[in-house]
Amino acid sequence: MTSAPAGRPRRTLALWCPDWPAVAAAADADISPDEPVAVISANRVVTCSATARAAGVRRGMRKRESQARCPSLHVMTADPGRDGRLFEPLVAAVAEVIPIVEVLRPGLMLLPAAGAARYFGGEEVAAEKLIDVVSVCGTESFTGIADELFTAVVAARHGQIVPAGGDVDFLAPLSIAELGAEPSLCGDDRDHLIDLLWRLGVRTMGAFAALSVTDVATRFGADAVVAHRATRAEAGRSASGRLPSTDVVIDHECDPPIDRVDAAAFVGRRLADELHRALMAASVACTRLTVHASTTGGQHSSRTWRCAEPLTPEATADRIRWQLDGWLSGKDSGNRPDSPISRLRLEPVELVDSGALQFGFRGAGIPGGDGEVADRARRALVRVQGLLGGEAVRVPVRSGGRGVAERITLIPLGDELTPASDPDAPWPGRIPEPAPAVVLSAPVTVRDCNDDPVQVTRRGMFSAEPTTVTWGSRSWDLLWWAGPWPADERWWAAPGEQVGTHARAQVLLNDSRALLLRYQQQGWTVEGVYE
8 A cells, every 4th residue: 555645635535426416316205226317406407317317318408308318207306405314324334434524515425545544454445345335325336535635536436546646647638527527626617617718728637737827817717726726636725724612613402302303403503603603703714514413312423524615504504404314314223313312513623714715796695685794684584583483584585486476485594495396497377577576465456437346257358447456445547457367277177176267467557556466266466566
């Protein structure tokens, strides 16, 4: 066994489970691993199984096209929580062999190669042993070992062990597209960078590494500098050198003890916010976090999570939920805790100075806000949520539907922002743009010139020409109206079932306000106000 030369970083072993979101989705739905599976997000394939790829399904393909190429395709919605929950038993199995495990994302874990090599008698033997451990869990995996983290992840995708000091030579002939192969190590603009480099004639990582640091820094963005350092096998990210102090270690006694996943997720969100308030007060950010959980019976679960970018409160809460969800609801009853969780401890393992944080123009916590303003607003909402409960504070998510109210899904703050229906689906008959500025549901009365109520006939027409709208105690004259537009939303109703006429119309009041009206069950409501 060769050892890393002096001055080089410690060797890293990466264990990669290919197509993990598809594997997890199939396992959760009790689908055979041999069946074609595709995981969809925003109506496009984000991950597919090897069987689906053999049938012509590819990442980025639209859902309809993928189903046309593979009629037997099982289409599943992306669910990061499911991926993390089902990955936890694999991490626990690997931790039984090598205790120090860092999860980069569900489907990819990192381990120190030196200790494993000493214990098993070589890097190759250690890699084979880990593959056997994961295969017992019914999952295919590949390992890669290299000096640097990025190189180890790429090597895992090729199933290779890179000799010590050989990272640059290993990466040089690989396609520049490998820079974006692992999303957890990429910035948001990595695809744009790869496309630009390809059009400039930089087709391999060796060609990119040959460019000078000055040229890359002045011509491209910050993510390009990180990618350039990775291709040159330089340290992609280093710790600040600070040791975690007691001020930034969150230790929580659960009273009463926690035995449900939803309760654990709620406590995890609160602890994540408390941790990040302490980190902000110390002017540091966390890139590696260890989550410890203990039960009243003395059992323990400990997992270290690593991120390419400093952890946000939402990312921290997600990782706590994934770990506890996988532990509390694991399929293997032998790995489940036999008693409720009595203690949670969040311990930052690696800290960086706050100067390492790169905020965008818009905050990630609250849509539409600046970073600092959004963060303060999010902390205030979390405090309200802690007082009133998890369901009391909700944020809107763009959803699918025909009416304006149906195109908004309210999700509890901190949960996965998953819409109730696909917003990119066709939705024939939906209200055209622009959408109303205000969405509400208030009863109104529409009358004709004879002061008789106006209804919508079975033919989808007004029973009389509308002239006034009464909303509350006030009435307005109509200057203009359009519609009605029937909404045939229950065409599947059985013969004889009472469905009723359902339609929408737009009206302009004499005070210059425009309303979107909805007719259902022989009555009118204001569904939206245009401003």
